[in-house]
Amino acid sequence: MSWDWFGDQDYWASRLVFQRMLAAIYLLAFLVALNQFRALLGERGLLPVPRFLSRTRLRESPSVFHAHYSDRFFVAVAGTGALVSAVLVSGLADGLPVWAHLLLWAVPWVLYLSIVNVGQVWYSFGWESLLLETGFLAIFLGPAHVEPPVLVLWLLLWLLFRVEFGAGMIKVRGDRCWRDLTCLYYHHETQPMPGPLSWYFHHLPRPLHKVEVAANHVAQLVVPFVLFAPQPAATVAAGVVIVTQGWLVLSGNFAWLNVITITLAVSAVDGGLFPLAPPEPGETPGWYRAVVLALTAAVVVLSYWPIRNLLGRGQIMNYSFNRLHLVNTYGAFGTVTRDRHEVIIEGTDEPAVTPETTWREYELKGKPGDPRRRPPQIAPYHLRLDWQLWFVSLSSRYGARWLPELATKLLTADPRTLKLFRRNPFPGSAPTFVRARLFHYRYTTRRERRETGAWWVREPVGMVIRTCRLADDGTAVPVGYPD
Template structure:
């Protein structure tokens, strides 16, 4: 028998597709970082990295930026990550030696790890840990002229199981509406960032919404166990997950979460569903086999707490038990909000505030704003500020650290901050006052849509941040 069990050429094609898709997600992640870091975590950003690393030691936030930080250095790190990821998408490293394959795939993982660990609240989403956990396993999958190692394929199945089953369990333990199948009466309207088809999904008949919820439970609570059965049954289970994730892609914007889940599920497809014949494949060297087995043992040991969490009454979601995000817990929407609120930022260039002051609204790229504007398709790109403003509409505690600094940046007409917006009503000039108001949003009904052409109806609910202007020290102060 020897080492015949160690690799499986039936997964040669799925390994290549998986690697291409993962590299594309890495590329998007690094481009997102490049486009947004100066305003969010740059040296003069809302939550600056230098301030963060001054109080968070390396052992709590391992990152190359613990050693040195400047905006130029951050940009260089992100550019290197993007260029390596782009080369991996193109397959430029497919036929390198095994050791070189490990090194090349380790580079984006180390660089993105460095970004996430200093990203603070802007990088606190579950798909960041998911990308890092998946990326770590991808380091050891080997080049194209070698069959993929079976232990790594099993670890990817274990990751996919935890991802889907964890999401299913958090729902069953969460809102009652998941158990009575009514959560999707609201979800398409109240999700963080609706997409261009979300209005139509929201207006599906209620019996179809119940079927949606039932299908979600089946896919997340039953199908994951089928992943561990023989092929082609396991591949069919993965294909069912891919179809349900495509449904989520069509119904909303969830960054790269759904595309990355699809990517992981692709690794479970063998030659029955991806019938491509591999070329003559090389035998893996002994040192590589030992490394793979050591990594497998490490992941199994670190899986104890995430596995226990799956079956715990106090289940937590989107949590990392180790600083390198090697094995994490996942889940989303254990609770579903039934009413949508939005934080709307406004400014004026009038010298004094009066009852007749004219306020002008800042426009955002993804979050709802102008009721006439149709929701946009953003994912797999990620608009971090837009997402956090949705959380701010749920509770002010999500914005305590950055909403006031955001107002100060708008009052100063900070160029990096304005680049995060779709529309600046002052065309780069400084307003005299800025305020944030809370609005209730709901989708228009079909009749309202025919009559007005609007996608949303909104009603003011009160202030989220009082009107303020810049004080002598450059910080925003409330108006009298």
Template sequence: MSWDWFTDPDYWASRLAFQRVLAALYLIAFLVAVNQFRALIGTNGLLPVPRFVRRVPFRRAPSVFQFHYSDRFFAAVAWTGAVISAALVLGLCDSVPVWASILVWAAPWVLYQSIVNVGQIWYSFGWESLLLETGFLAIFLGPADTAPPVPVLWLLLWVLFRVEFGAGMIKMRGAPCWRDLTCLYYHHETQPMPGPLSWYFHHLPKPLHRLEALASHATQLVVPFALFAPQPAAGIAALLILVTQAWLVASGNFSWLNLLTMTLALSALDSHLLPFSAPTLAEPPLWDRVLILVVTALLLVLSYRPARNLFSGKQLMNYSFDRLHLVNTYGAFGTVTQIRHEVVIEATDEPELGPDTVWREYEFKGKPGDPRRRPRQIAPYHLRLDWMMWFASLSSSYADAWLEPLAEKLLAADPETLKLLRHDPFEGRPPTFLRARLFRYRFTTPAERRATGEWWVRTPRGPALRAGRLGPDGAAVAAE
């Protein structure tokens, strides 16, 4: 049996670029975990891991933390993943044997899998599954001095196809504004976390918004099929995806979703588009070829349900059909909200409440707050609490499990929770009362912006959490 078909040296440079960027995204993901886990899922966090693993068995949430959890152990796991990822970014593992490359790339996948599977609502987003699915395939790409294996390259294209086509199909099945090309009249203003250019994107002429929507449909519903065509068609399709994803990076903050999609697109570029000379490459050993074929067969079998989901009238978004996130469904913004609301948390240190009580606002790092504060560029870093606050503004059901515990942490001036915020108006001192209010936010018009210097106009809509204080047992109780 000839193995000539199994590798393709024309993808040496794209494989190397893919691995470098993927390792950098792994590094960011682990640093996010290091910086935020204590407040969110730590022993004394809003949704503690120890409480989660007591009620959810290993088979439903595979994780090293099922066997042992402490905040120190979690930090060690996250820092280990960060160090390994940094080594991969620097190319320190480029020339190791194939078996060592497999082990090194498997390490961040196992460690991040462990974090995601106990992360609960804070780790419930599509980019977590996408990082794990892509990271699993990276295990089998081989070191830099071996020829890239074609089956793994094809599997990467299959992931990219599902990301793009799934997003396109969910839009066509979703809000009517996607079909009449008007969704982007609102999206830049109402997206979860606008960026520094979102105000300008929002004020583009409406014909350009319609062109944006049309380009999105073309890139997500037509272009992905060309990924499986011979070169240069596949490379051109990948370049189109890179351009549209770069547009999304510029217009908002979507964690590492867009950069990871661009990373997948890199794998479709051959030596004609990345003209770097490849060194003399060794062929993978026989055992590695057999292993890759077994993994390919497994993933193709597991792909049945995600593939069926793409054409289902009840299409699921961002869903994993297996506990290891090996093959998943993707998609976003099947519906687009036309009005933006924000939950604003305020507190006071006055001993009693009255009509003249002065309330002071907590400022978050990324989500809209102070109307004069320009939206920040956060991605590819991910502010998990800020992101979930957007969901809380859509429906209280998204925040039932954590908004009241958050209020209790702020009333107690919990240091780890305060680290998640940009500004604590009480400088580490516990307030006496706290409340949350719902506001309607909209971008200022260009005239309003010139006159006031503000980026947002906000109008109060009502309470999101009644005013309360900390009771003797440490739980928040309503103010009398």
């Protein structure tokens, strides 16, 4: 039997670029974990990992932390993942034997899986599963001295297809505004994390917003099928994906969702378009072929669940059908909110709360707060507290498990928690009372922007955390003072 079909040297450069980009995303993900885990998941975090592990079995959440957890061990795990990712970015692993290369790529996948599976709500985002599924397939792409395996390249296309087509289907089946092309009348204003250009996108002419939505439908419902066509059609389709995802990068902050989708699209590009000359390919080991065939068979079997989900009437989005986050279903913004609300956390150091009390705001790093502050560029970095507070603005039940603990941390001026904020209004001290109010936000008009310099107009509409103080047992308790 001839194995000439197994590899395709025309995708050598595409594979190389894909691997570098994916390794860079891994590196970023591990750095995010190192920067935020103590406050969110550490032994004294908002949702401590040890507490989670005490009620969860290994088969329910596969993770190295079931063997041992401490904050120092978490640093070792995330630090090792970052170090290996940096090695992969540099290309130092390209010359390794096939078996060693596969094992090295397996390290960040195992370590990041371990973090995600204990990350609880802080790691409940679709791009976590997307990174894990992409990273798992990347294990089997092989080093630079063997031809890129065609079957793995096709599996990457199948993943990209599910990402794009799933997102398109959830839209046309969901909110009516996607079908009448009006969703972008609202989305740029109400999206979780607006970026520095989002105000300008929002104020584009409404006919252009309709063109944007129509183009999105073509990009997500038609173009994904062309990815499987022969070249150069597949490269053109990948280019459309890259351009549309780049548009999303400019218009909002969606962590690394858009960047990893672009990375997947790169794997479909004809390698001849990159200014990189492939070497003469070496011999492909027989055991490697067997592993790739087994991987392909496993993905085919696991694809039953996402296919059923895509074809079924009750489509769900961003769902993993197994604890290893393999062959998932994806999608985003099946429903678009029409009004923007923000949770604004405030504190005071006065001894009692009165109607004349002066409240000072805890400003978050990414989400809107001060109406005069321009929305910053955050993506591809991921601010996990900011994102979860967007969900809380939709319904306080999203924060039921951790909002009281957040109030306690602020009342005790916990330094790790305060690092999650851009500004601490009580440097060197702790507030006597804290509360969280819900505000309605809207973008300023062009005229309001010229006259005031503000990006937002806001007004209070309710409470999320009623005024509370620190009790004798060290927890936040509500008080009877007026809000």
